[in-house]
Amino acid sequence: MADIEQILGDLNKDSFVSLLKNIIGESKYVQNNPPELIPEEDRVVTHVLNSLLPYSTTTRGGPLIVNHVSYFPKRGNLIVEYPGTEPGKILSFVGMHMDVVTANPNDWDFDPFSLSIDGEKLRGRGTTDCLGHVALVTELMKKLGETKLKLKSTVVAVFIANEENSSITGVGVDALVKDGLLNKLKGGPLFWIDTADKQPCIGTGGMIPWKLHFTGKLFHSGLPHKAINPLELGMEALKEIQSRFYKDFPPHKEEQVYGFATPSTMKPTQWSYPGGGINQIPSECTISGDVRLTPFYSVNDVINKLQEYVDEINENIEKLDTRGPVSKYVLPEENLRGSLTVTFNEASSGVACDLKSRGFEVLCKATEKVVGHVKPYSITGTLPLIRDLKDEGFDVQTAGYGLMATYHAKNEYCLLSDMCQGYRIFSSIISQLEA
Numbered sequence: 001m002a003d004i005e006q007i008l009g010d011l012n013k014d015s016f017v018s019l020l021k022n023i024i025g026e027s028k029y030v031q032n033n034p035p036e037l038i039p040e041e042d043r044v045v046t047h048v049l050n051s052l053l054p055y056s057t058t059t060r061g062g063p064l065i066v067n068h069v070s071y072f073p074k075r076g077n078l079i080v081e082y083p084g085t086e087p088g089k090i091l092s093f094v095g096m097h098m099d100v101v102t103a104n105p106n107d108w109d110f111d112p113f114s115l116s117i118d119g120e121k122l123r124g125r126g127t128t129d130c131l132g133h134v135a136l137v138t139e140l141m142k143k144l145g146e147t148k149l150k151l152k153s154t155v156v157a158v159f160i161a162n163e164e165n166s167s168i169t170g171v172g173v174d175a176l177v178k179d180g181l182l183n184k185l186k187g188g189p190l191f192w193i194d195t196a197d198k199q200p201c202i203g204t205g206g207m208i209p210w211k212l213h214f215t216g217k218l219f220h221s222g223l224p225h226k227a228i229n230p231l232e233l234g235m236e237a238l239k240e241i242q243s244r245f246y247k248d249f250p251p252h253k254e255e256q257v258y259g260f261a262t263p264s265t266m267k268p269t270q271w272s273y274p275g276g277g278i279n280q281i282p283s284e285c286t287i288s289g290d291v292r293l294t295p296f297y298s299v300n301d302v303i304n305k306l307q308e309y310v311d312e313i314n315e316n317i318e319k320l321d322t323r324g325p326v327s328k329y330v331l332p333e334e335n336l337r338g339s340l341t342v343t344f345n346e347a348s349s350g351v352a353c354d355l356k357s358r359g360f361e362v363l364c365k366a367t368e369k370v371v372g373h374v375k376p377y378s379i380t381g382t383l384p385l386i387r388d389l390k391d392e393g394f395d396v397q398t399a400g401y402g403l404m405a406t407y408h409a410k411n412e413y414c415l416l417s418d419m420c421q422g423y424r425i426f427s428s429i430i431s432q433l434e435a
Contacts, residue, residue, distance in 0.1 A: 004427065031100055043074075080158075092185045097162070098159055127414040215283065224281060245306070268287045269289045
């Protein structure tokens with residue numbers, strides 16, 4: 001086991017930083033926020049290929065098998081395979097996505113679209129999520145190609161497109177799965193490299209985006225008894241809905257096992273109304289928000305419950321708490337009742353990784369060996385693609401070597417020392433799975 005780790009050695013810092021500099025230089029063109037910003041992941045693919053093709057069967061320079069798979073122009077995925085000697089024995093590194101969230105240069109203290117270095121800090125959009133991981137796994141595959149190390153396991157790296165916008169399908173890993181191009185990866189652990197802080201991330205949340213629309217009656221604010229105030233209706237109805245949600249979906253006992261930072265939550269994040277004077281009670285308003293759901297509850301159950309809450313409030317709206325002596329949601333003399341409706345955007349389920357799998361075991365041992373301790377964690381952030389992979393039968397484990405504190409944030413950066421430890425963890429995983 002030690003021989004494999006010695007041969008793979010440490011991360012080549014100069015090579016890694018040089019590659020990352022080229023990749024971050026493309027970050028402006030791989031921002032994912034359609035329709036305005038549609039990423040061109042092939043810009044990143046070009047730099048990865050420049051590093052790996054000299055060690056590939058394409059150029060006859062080495063053993064790497066490289067497959068550039070595109071479903072849309074300029075939006076490719078890249079599958080790189082280092083063949084092992086035992087058929088069916090495999091491990092894979094997946095999830096290193098080549099798109100990024102947007103960045104406004106006016107908000108940053110440095111240029112987000114070029115790599116800058118401040119001591120250990122490697123700064124720029126994508127250094128933590130996830131172009132840093134693209135460069136890191138490229139360096140691992142390059143080292144395998146250079147050394148031509150004899151392994152029983154086939155090692156596969158899958159660099160993907162379109163992770164930052166799962167509402168658009170048929171571009172990235174979902175298309176690869178649908179086409180059967182990842183089926184062979186079911187033969188061993190699949191490590192999804194797209195989280196942070198060097199520890200195994202063993203659970204993620206589901207997300208249910210919701211929108212509550214409230215209808216009242218517009219009137220002059222000096223005569224509130226002649227109005228149905230949709231803002232007050234919204235505040236009281238949402239309070240009732242939240243109270244019922246937390247009663248029906250309380251903290252689950254498995255959340256402590258998985259180390260979730262929070263239980264399931266339902267909360268508003270946006271409020272809108274058509275506009276008008278400050279002396280007008282409006283006729284309608286909309287409150288939007290999300291449910292973040294730990295993977296021990298069903299997304300469909302929550303959606304059905306939220307609809308049930310809304311239906312029951314509508315049926316008994318005169319029983320809902322009001323605000324002051326003339327606040328009301330029913331005007332019998334006008335045969336008017338306030339009302340609310342709920343709609344949902346596309347929902348996704350969370351995932352709880354298998355804590356008894358071989359993949360989890362080797363990831364934990366490698367992390368403890370390299371970092372000095374292992375403390376798996378879970379968050380109610382979403383990674384919908386890994387739930388899909390687990391449902392397809394993959395042994396999915398997740399990790400990452402950027403910084404959660406700068407994830408999707410302005411002034412994003414990662415630490416070179418963390419990336420070096422990530423490389424050694426990968427080497428340890430390969431070594432353990434050869435035993």
